[in-house]
Amino acid sequence: MKCFHYAAAVFLLCCAVVCLPPQRRQEAPAAKALPAAAAAQRPGQKAGADGGRPSAPEETPPLLTFSVLSDIHIEAHDKLSQELLRTALLDHAAIAPESGMMVLNGDLTGGNPADYDALAKALNAMPHPPLHATMGNHEYYRMWRTPFGSADTSKLNPFWSTRQAVELFTRSFGYEKPYHEAEAAGYTFIFLSGEGYRDVDKDAREDAYLSAEQMNWFAGRLSEASRTHPGKPVFVFLHQPLVHTLKGSGQERGVTDYKAFRRVLEDYPQAVLFSGHSHYDWSLGGQAVRTGFLSVGSSSIRKVLDFDEKQVHPPKSESLLVRVYPDKLVIRVREHYSRSWIGSYVHRLR
Template sequence: MRLTPLVIAATSVALVAPTAAQAHSPATHIPAAPGVSVPGGRYEHSVELNFRAERGTTVRYTLDGTTPTRDSRAYSPGRPLRIKKDTNVTAAAFRGGLSSVPVARGYLIKSREKPLARLVVMSDVHVGSHATADKKYESFFDTIGSIFPRPDAILSNGDMINDNGDGKGPDHRIVSEIFQTELARKGMTGTRLLISNGNHDASLAAIRAGYPRAWFPDSGGGYYESDVKGLHVLTVNTETYDSDTAQRTWLKKRLAEITADRAQKGKPVLVQGHRPTTGTTMDGQQAANPRLAEDLSAFPQAILFSGHSHLNIDDDRSIHQRDFTSVNDGSMSYVEVDHGYQAVTEDGLADRFETPTAQALFVEVYKDRTEIARVNMAADKHDIYTGGQWSANWQPPYASAGTLAGSTWTVRLKGSTSRQIKDNFRYTDSARNTVAPKFTTRTPLSRVHDAEGGTALRIAQAEDDQMVHHYDVGITDATTGAPVVSSKVLSDFTFMPRPNTLDIPVPGAVRGHRYVARVVAVDAYGNASPAASLTFRK
């Protein structure tokens, strides 16, 4: 679906390369992406950014995750852009009617207070070969190093490989080789790696055979305890938890002993297990092990990290508190959204719930709080299908590496009793966000034509205090009364930068017929904007 652009590169990260004849003309040469004086990463002070670009171009930038356009703020050489808080900075170089590929960088701005421990939490690695994973993990570990040069631990929370009962257990050695290579390359010699068992990890024996003993020090049941700089980390085996009496007894006993220790007051107990438990993150999607939720309910100091679902961490439903804290890890291979939505693709609207985005959590435990940053390893705009074939193996470089997938979550364990701690939870069902998205332009809807003369409805994306999840789109042929489009269309929120517009094709549009479009922007909690409407003819 090729549509005539109304704004420069606003709907796509990828740009078409100029022809050989055009390459010699400055007016038709697509500018190179701008460089920046300070790389993205974690800083304990504000940073000042200067951009570098080709002569004759203007650098324009955004600070809200959107794609820069000709109307975005222009960088003035010699006047640095100061970043004082966590921010995604997206910049592109413009010359005339052309722009570069936009490049996004994430900046985490912290104080000089030192955390007790720093941990990276990832999940669903799904590595199958060196050929598809080596370069990806070189990029991923570069991103890890830009935030935590020496993490105290990396938790890899299940599904390290792609075994489906088909004998791929030896692939664990491939993952081990890749991770050991990257840890050595980045000088992370003191970083502990702690693995949990997932449903695609073959057998416990295959895990033990594939990794150094220190990475999976279980005593036979796939569960174990680790000490990370005085912080208790309990790894559970969610493939057997509900039916494993010994594991349940062990977990409850250790939680009771740890939380009874006065020296642990205010400190979290981190629990990692591959599958989410019932009634917690993402409205309970793809959850299992109700007895794990039951056993953790007496311990509000517990923070449970889980993966398995591949559900994205852009969505603030990925953290949940009631009796304890649950956090969704996202996925290092590809992410998902709730089923039942469509996405704009090169072929028009298509049923999609997956995108080739990789994400992880960066956890800092302080004396009085735990801060959990959400980070994209790769979030460039791509369809999960290429030439009709499904593939999540997009290769670097990634223009979005290290960008932030949302604001940092802060977990505080305030109170002297379990009841007091629970009463002070902030990410509860009762405290859910109630702010609705809103359209911020006077004319958020417009009609556009594609190169073949077809008609499409262009939506200028709405704004929200967290994120716009999707749009309820209805288009009716008013001449005949027949509905033409009735769809829930994803806002492409898993990509960085987010496209500024979405083009919804109007299939079978008839010349001279009158069409009525109605669009409502909806966030992840179901808060809905007032409807935007447009009447148009082909």
């Protein structure tokens, strides 16, 4: 993927949002659309703390900075979704050019190959740090499309399946499986994905179906991280929140076998579970909650909702910036329409 020099990044930041050309209809899978987008694209100089404006240097530089974006909902025909992603990427490049990672935590697309193409095009055109991604329930939504492309939620598309949806996601990002791990600055990052939709488990609904293989792998990675990095937080990403953690999370199970998932996490109080899915406005509260481990919601890029499931007005587009210090995590909430901070949470490390 083409890398941007600092001058190019500054040029992009000073320009109006770039409009993508109309996407052609594509029925064939978007083979290898995004592996290149997962490489680092970094501006070369630190900008200010708010909208690129200069600010006083922090007394203690963080050990690691990373961004969390979820619910981007890129669709080839939806130009607003692409514009909002570009805006968020430019904003993060301005507020945290030192960032070591960006996480796209599910509901990245509408599940169609053309959507992945549009996502790749937007990512390849903007500066960003190395990317990691998870699958959300919308990555399976081609199962609600008829062979003619229209939506029909009364029955599943017989020409699309969980297997094809997972293959499209993993091929697009260059992953072997829909879940993986990474290390950054001596910290462990674990990325989980729902592996099946209603054709695999008819009772899955919109919850994350985690196979026994993934659950065993997850428990093993937590154990290994606890052994190799004692005392350090372990960052876990899953699109759906665990039931009865964040405010508003009691409406769904989040994970099909949520009891087993909770049992695994409760053995590791240093775990920090990031989720999206709800789209809830961070400023309404209850989106960073400790229940043995810390749960954190990341709101939504595409459409921010209130607790009545209605879009907030004026519209918002929200994501997180996380800075890691030896004794704490500082989680700040960014609203991208106004390019302003709208919330924060300090998590003291034990």
